[in-house]
Amino acid sequence: MIFRSFAGVNLELVEIQLKKRWASEYKWGRKQADIWDSQTNFIYTIADFDEVVARIYTEFNTHRKYEDLRNYALNRWYNFQSAMAVEHIFNVHSKVRRVKNDKDREKDFYIYGVAFDHKTSVFPSGFGKDVDYAVDNPRELAKWLYVNQSEQQRFHAKNRLFLVLHKNDGEHWKLKAELSWIKVLVDTYLDSYRELDLISLKHSKGMIKTDVIFGCR
Numbered sequence: 001m002i003f004r005s006f007a008g009v010n011l012e013l014v015e016i017q018l019k020k021r022w023a024s025e026y027k028w029g030r031k032q033a034d035i036w037d038s039q040t041n042f043i044y045t046i047a048d049f050d051e052v053v054a055r056i057y058t059e060f061n062t063h064r065k066y067e068d069l070r071n072y073a074l075n076r077w078y079n080f081q082s083a084m085a086v087e088h089i090f091n092v093h094s095k096v097r098r099v100k101n102d103k104d105r106e107k108d109f110y111i112y113g114v115a116f117d118h119k120t121s122v123f124p125s126g127f128g129k130d131v132d133y134a135v136d137n138p139r140e141l142a143k144w145l146y147v148n149q150s151e152q153q154r155f156h157a158k159n160r161l162f163l164v165l166h167k168n169d170g171e172h173w174k175l176k177a178e179l180s181w182i183k184v185l186v187d188t189y190l191d192s193y194r195e196l197d198l199i200s201l202k203h204s205k206g207m208i209k210t211d212v213i214f215g216c217r
Helices: 011-023 034-039 041-045 049-060 066-091 131-136 138-148 172-177 179-191
Strands: 096-098 109-111 114-122 160-166 199-203 206-216
Touching: 011 049, 011 066, 011 172, 011 179, 034 041, 034 066, 041 049, 041 066, 049 066, 066 096, 066 109, 066 114, 066 172, 066 179, 114 172, 131 138, 131 206, 138 160, 138 199, 138 206, 160 172, 160 179, 172 179, 179 206
Parallel strands: 114 160, 160 206
Antiparallel strands: 096 109, 109 114, 199 206
């Protein structure tokens, strides 16, 4: 269930709202689950942080797992708002063409006619190597991300651009709110984009094109 709206996006205002999330500890309390997803899907329609906090309280304040549900809903809201803002950053670049179907689950945009899905991720501790190694070996990280970020670890066989965020103090999640900084990263990448420079990975149905944009602070 994804809603896209690009008209009148103000990245500065979105960044302000996202950074309000920093005041609370970022924790999930449980893995994502369909029932909690369905109960918190209202987060897709609320852009204001204080408003979503109030809605969460109204919906769940008598629930015995209120704090867990609050964290769960706020994390979904935070990640969704950031993802939509990053998608907007891509779409307003001159080399990018947005998809016509707002509900397209397989692609977010085209770069010179090549369709891509995009995924913003914090640097994964499960990768087993540090970020410096990953920067030097983006192909290895991209392959790991494809396998480990797919449902039931099934290889997601679509072209994908990964934006991977790493913060020296370990609070990588906070970088998802640094939209003005992310815009510089994405624009710099797209300005020098060449299809020949993409990473090609084989899978059972053929080849996919991918790349990793690193954001490290």
